Amino acid sequence: MTAQAALADRDGTRTAELVLSKWFVVSPYGVGNDPFADGVLSGRSAISGVDRSQFDVPYELVGLVPDFSAAKYLGNKGTRLMDRLTALAVTAAGGLVDQCREDLVADPERAALVLGTGWASVQSIMDTTRDSLTGDKPYHVDPAKFPNTVMNKAAGQSAIWHTIKGPNTTISGDWLTALLTLSYAARLVRGGHCDRALCGVAEEYSAQRAWLEWHAGRAGGDGMSALGEGSAFFLLESAADAERSGRTPLVRLLATRFTAFGAHGDAGAALRDCVRAALRQAGVGPEQVRVVAPASAGAAPVENDVLTEEFGASAPEWIRSRHLIGDASAASAGFQIAAVLAAAGRRPLGRDEAAVVTTIGRDGMTGCLVLGGCGGSS
Amino acid sequence: MDDARRKVVITGLGIVSSIGIGAKEFSEGLRSGRSGVKPITSFETEGYAHANGCEITDFTAGDWVVGTDPSTMGRTSQFAAAAARMAVGDAGLPFDELRGRRCLVSVGTTDGESRDLDQLAVDQLRDGPEHLDELLARRSPASRLATSIVRELALTDVEPVTIPTACAAGNYAIGHGIDAIRAGDADVVLAGGVDALCRKTYAGFYRLGAMAPEVCQPFDRHRKGILVGEGAGILLMESLESALARGARIYAEVLGYGLNCDALSPVHPDQNTLARCMELALHNAGVKPEDIDFISAHGTGTRANDMTEVGAIRQAFAGTPPPTVSIKSMLGHAMGAASALGAAACALAITEGFIPPTINHRETDPECDVDCVPNEVRYAEVNVVQNNSLAFGGNNAVTVLGRCEAGG
Missing domain, CATH: 3.40.47.10 (Thiolase/Chalcone synthase)
Structure with missing residues (x-):
């Protein structure tokens, strides 16, 4: 490609209209868009009582993805060491992949995966620190679980699971995270780094996250005393690309x-x-x-x-x-x-x-x- | 000017590193081949056979962080806020003028507020989860790295994003800044990376057998692994037009970047994908392999990284590759800050005309045979430089910097 053609190409991408063309959620209503849409639009609560035998937390209520496990939605192979955050992200990304698979297979390098998260799996992180403190030696931590403590694990594992070889980025920004994630992904597409982005957010429910939120006074401080979890993914692409692939922009x-x-x-x-x-x-x-x-x-x-x-x-x-x-x-x-x-x-x-x-x-x-x-x- | 593609330049550097705080000290450190290695004091190291790291021992937050109370921040946020304030000062951009502009704050990290999370784990083990410290809990999210900069500089029209893409995060954050300026979404970008030494990451890398006992020796036949480091590198970036209009000193132009993902292994790098990432970066930057005067390598000093990376460089650069150096020999692996400090080193190399050395070098490994500029700085005209980074998760990020021909 000549320099001029490259510039024209970029300019074309930059000014293109970007759309969300598909979405998939794993939410406290369950896995999939329909239960979420039905629940939210009818005003039905997905919050339930905390099962203290499962989570030793100071909260009474929780918004948990019902009956969710990595093995149930992703199979037994490759999920034994997967933490909940990664499983939620891989599952939700998979729901989106199913809706654009042909494009991903045709050119895996031109698809980005951008995932927003908070502490990542703070349970995995602090468990590893604890093991370092309680083991016979400070390095007696589980080497197979150590990658779970790296904050981009869920994004990287989603790319591995679904063979997405374009830019793979993790974003963090508190309650603004999803907006920052879309903002980042839009620049990636407009900058010509990919044709489309699987753009999502994920958060896991864990005792460790619950205790940190509790002490930070952030979750309970407004009378809203249930933490939720789940993952939501959106397909961001140009309107022209969506239409070329037979997807109607939403x-x-x-x-x-x-x-x-x-x-x-x-x-x-x-x-x-x-x-x-x-x-x-x-x-x-x-x-x-x-x-x-x-x-x-x-x-x-x-x-x-x-x-x-x-x-x-x-x-x-x-x-x-x-x-x-x-x-x-x-x-x-x-x-x-x-x-x-x-x-x-x-x-x-x-x-x-x-x-x-x-x-x-x-x-x-x-x-x-x-x-x-x-x-x-x- | 070419509106189709705004030029992006670096006009300010904020550096907190184990070989010097501030651009001038950092540059002197690079040129003299200074080593940041010392015994780790950040956490209890009893039980380890060896515990050297590139710790920062001369950083007093209150000397640098003046807009906010440093005690409201963890160590990582303190590094970030200090480096950001330094970058703005170094750019000669008055703070009230900065506040009138639309800003992006884009900060990469591996471990976020890791020191606070370490402490919370210690406290929880001792006192139980019901007695955790409120302030520590509140300041522990990684998103605080970006918002601490916002508070420190009292910015308002600002998009603050933390990018925790592990050990390539600094380059990711800089790349985001390039796109934001090119798109006209931001007038000023403060972009880079930051991390602090932490117990968890030391234990993990030690367990994986990746930790060197004494020094980091990239590309050396006798290399034994990484040393952990810490610090922050924050670049102030703006459009060339903006820099010229205010008569700013320009270190370098950020020509472009490339990202891709191996999508193969969470921990092992892949040579082909990394080579492809370099091609993407050069294409985005509009330069050719023969234009590159040196490569600032990821160069961690592990057997696997250095072999894979040199293999990828040979694949992307037909014939003899350019000099390929690792400043991790001096700084250790500063994790999310590493490639941001690398980019800062590249900017200084272009401005001051030198190639930083790879120190601790005795004998080049024939399996990763590059000219690593062993032990002594090389003074030379430097026009275009490539800055590599790789991360767990198969994440690759390469930035390309060049001399700014429009002057400055």
């Missing part, structure tokens, strides 16, 4: 924006700035926003006030999922996006309609994602 990725408010700042003002900047960047007016999916997390009243002020209380369709599935930490915004796709599955967003996904993180950050419809004018 929504257009129009903008991601992030605004900080710092330790003593005003979360509400930051979120307002963030939402307005995102809409400006998306070229969308507030009256076009038909679906609003807030985090409804720690700063929920503030988030609610800002979004009501921007979009009105009644006109848009408000979709809240957190009270139904628990706080899925780094995966939580992934479930917010999935909830928007579930709603759009029932009643597609028109070309002139948009959905907004927001979050106020626990660490001084706000984020906003704007998705545009792909249908005709409504």
Whole structure:
């Protein structure tokens, strides 16, 4: 390829319209999109009592993927040492792979896998440290499990399991993680590093994560006292590539924006700035926003006030999922996006309609994602 | 200017390393072949037959972290915040001007706030999980590495992302910055990598038999493995247009990068995929193999890495490959910071005209026969440099830096 052709190629990619064309979730409703869509849209809770014989935790309630194990969904081969986080990610990625397999087989190097997570498997990490402290020698740790303590294990293992040879990246950003993951993946596609990205988030339920969240005062502090878990994956590609492969685009990725408010700042003002900047960047007016999916997390009243002020209380369709599935930490915004796709599955967003996904993180950050419809004018 | 592709340049370096804090000290360390090796004091090492590492013993957080209370951060975040503040100062970009720009903070890491997680594991064993320290729990997520920089610099219009893609993470983070500037999504990028020595990773690599007893000797017939290191390398990147408009000193242009994944083994590197990653990076950078003046190798000093990496270099570079050096001989393996410190070293090499040496070198292994610039710095004009990194998970990342022809 000549330098000019390469530039033209890149420029073409860069200005292309990016869409989400397929999705797959493993959630406290179970494995697959239908139970999730039915549950969230009907407002049925997936939270249950904690089984203390399984998890020694200070919480009463949990949003657990029911009856989930690596062996059940991935088979016995190669899963004996797999931790729960990796199993959830590999399973959810697999659900997406099933919907775009031909493209992956044809050119595995042109597909990226981008996975957002929190502490990764903090259970695997701290178990290994404990073994180092309690063994006869400090190096008496399990060498076969040591790779589980590396934070990109779930992303790398997903690529190995499904033979995805393009960029393989792990992203971490608290409740904003899914938005940061899409933002990163969009730049990978626009930068010409891949044609499509399997873009996901994953979080496991473990006693160790529960204790850390408990002591950080982050999960229980807002009255929302169940941690959730699961994994959500989205296929991000150009509209043209999706159509070439016979996939109907679900929504257009129009903008991601992030605004900080710092330790003593005003979360509400930051979120307002963030939402307005995102809409400006998306070229969308507030009256076009038909679906609003807030985090409804720690700063929920503030988030609610800002979004009501921007979009009105009644006109848009408000979709809240957190009270139904628990706080899925780094995966939580992934479930917010999935909830928007579930709603759009029932009643597609028109070309002139948009959905907004927001979050106020626990660490001084706000984020906003704007998705545009792909249908005709409504 | 060519709007189809904005040029991305490095105008500031923030360095916390075992051979020097700050760009000037770091550069002197590289040129003099300084060794960061010393007995580890970060954690109890009783029970290990050997415990050398490249620890940073002269870092006082309060000397560098001034916008926030360092006690609200773990050691890794302190390194990150310090290096970021240093990078902005080094770039000569006034802080209030920085705050008026749209920023991306992109920080790679292997272990995140590993020192806090180590401590939490110690406390939990002693007191039970119901008595963990609230502050430690709150500051332990890896995402704090990026947000600590945001707080330290009081940024507002900013996207803070932590990229925990293990030992290639620094290059991943820099690559993200390149794309953000090229796309016009960010005016200023603070990108790099950071890690702190930790008990867990030492135990794991030691158990795998990857730990060298005394020194790290990449490409040497007698090499015995890695030494763990720590530190931070944060680059301030902006468009060439922006750098010229404010009359900034330009270290180097970041020409491009490539990423791919072996998708074969969680731990063993693959020569073919790594060779392909180098081709992707050179293509993205718009340069040819013969343009590369030297390679800053991943060069961990394990038998497997060095053989695989040199094999891949020979595959991607027909004929004699360019000089291939490993600064891990001096710094140890600073994990997620390693390739960011590598990129910083490349930028300094271009600016100051030298190829850093591979120290501790006695006899080149015929099985990884490269000109590793043994023991003594080589002064030479350096125009284009390739910076390699590999990680567990089969993750490869290569960046390419070049002299900025538009001056500076």
